Amino acid sequence: MRREEQPIEVIEPATLMDRVAAKKIEGNRLVAISCAVVEGTNEITYSFEDRDHRFTNLRIVVEPGGTIPSITPVYWGAFVYENEIHDLFGLIVTGINVDFGGHFYATKIPFPFAAPPAAKAPGDSEEK
Amino acid sequence: MGLLTIAKTISRNVFGGPVTRRYPAEPANRYDLTRGHLAFEPENCRVCRVCMLRCPTQAIVVDREARTWECDHFRCITCGNCVDLCPTDALHLEPTYRSPEADRPGKEFHEIPAPPPKPEAGGETAET
């Protein structure tokens, strides 16, 4: 079984739009935008893949309730991820092309993932 | 397309018999590995509570002091995690399904008998 290389590069939020545009020019497609709450800060990782299956990631670190620019001017299909990040984590994303204003995911409590993992958030005792 | 093709199709349909299983008149296929429902033998249990701690849906509740074991079969997803982890083989999965119910039934409740005291050790406790 081959284990693939997955380089993760941490960048400043101010350089995000330039780096993402550079990835698009190099021919990468956007694979996913993930968000994780780590020690009270949000780490947002943008994953890209090119035509030879090379997988690279760019990561920015944002405070809770912070603001990030939308990458939809570069990748039109990113609106699904950015609406999800807003609806689940409570971060503000400016300039999304299709902005659902918080109604993309209709959850009973707003921003369910925003609480840090150590505290027990109300209403998340989901059993399947 | 002609009379010959349609004649073949008609005779296959008339004389060929049904191509599907006449369920429920013919019972469904069940194999040895089929995970139907959970079965418990109280005489083998030593109240270690591993099944309760590792159940993904928290369907099993074990009370150590009162020596009782109960399982909510409607919550059980028959994953078999408890069967794999039980140290004394007190649990196993049967291949038949339980019958459907109209109302939510009560849980399956067992009292675990205390083990007989060993003569030389002068009475062995059930605690691990």
Added chain:
Amino acid sequence: MSRQIVIPFGPQHPVLPEPIHLDLVMEDERVVDALPSIGYIHRGLEKLVEKRDYRDFVYIAERICGICSFIHGMTYCHAIEGIMDLPVPPRALYLRTVWSELSRLHSHLLWLGLMADSMGFESLFMQSWRLREHVLDDLESTTGNRVIQGVCKVGGVRHDVSNQKLNEIVAGLEVLRPQLEDLMSVFVRDDTVRHRLSGLGVVTEQQAWDLGGAGPVLRASGIANDIRQIGYAAYDELDFKPVVETAGDCYARTLVRAKELFTSIDLIRQAVEKIPEGPVDMKVTGNPKGEFYARSEQPRGEVIHYVKANGTKNLVRFRVRTPTFTNIAPLVTCLKGIELADVPVVVLSIDPCIGCAER
């Protein structure tokens, strides 16, 4: 200037296996725009990872979806094994490959049946699902359940399958092959099917790449991208080619999935020929620490399980990005300009698995 009205599509619709809502902005009978709205079956499974032991969570991870459940479980195990760098026994990797391909067979047959049903061709739907029963019998006899297999665990698989049984599976699939070819010939050559599907919902190659299409949506537009080529599980030792069509319409997507049935049968045969002897699981001790992106090819496209762990038995973050979630953008683009009666066919052609998309 015609007036625009908004027609809601879903969440309940006979053609949808799971609920999704689309607001269709219409002018006369043509769709001008479509706004998706999801969240009907968001169960918050990603948050549950903070409360369950990482070894038990595999049973929850595979219940994200019923149709593609084995590959979810396998990708989760692959993610944990990637963080902890576990040497999974090769026989377990081959068995996982065989079960993934059986899972792909049953999912594509299910989808072909639903596609026929969405066009109104119910007898073809019933024939597809009848052939699917053979694959489900194979899955049940080797794993214990028809759809949610529950056979993958961190470090390997839970049950072994004897070589004799594997040979029986291959022989059974060879008996099934001419029936699948018969079925595929209806999809490929029948006039009503071609008339209904050709030229509908076109996604061009550039659109598919930029908007984030995945799986058959990408491959039907001419891009040869198949995540099995990166070589997870036993795929780096097996030989296959991704199935590619160039038209980009619903007919091309149907052809891609129909031809992938035969690729899967070939992969199962190759895996059973090459499977080594040995144990099928290994003892896992300790807790994971680190992060890993596990990527797999589900029947619907590329799925990513991102796992972040900090050395305790509960994970910090588990994120699943499923192919249907990323196919929403090409869907909304290709819905523009088609007639209302064709909307169900186009929505179904991306293979919506909303249970996966929303976790």
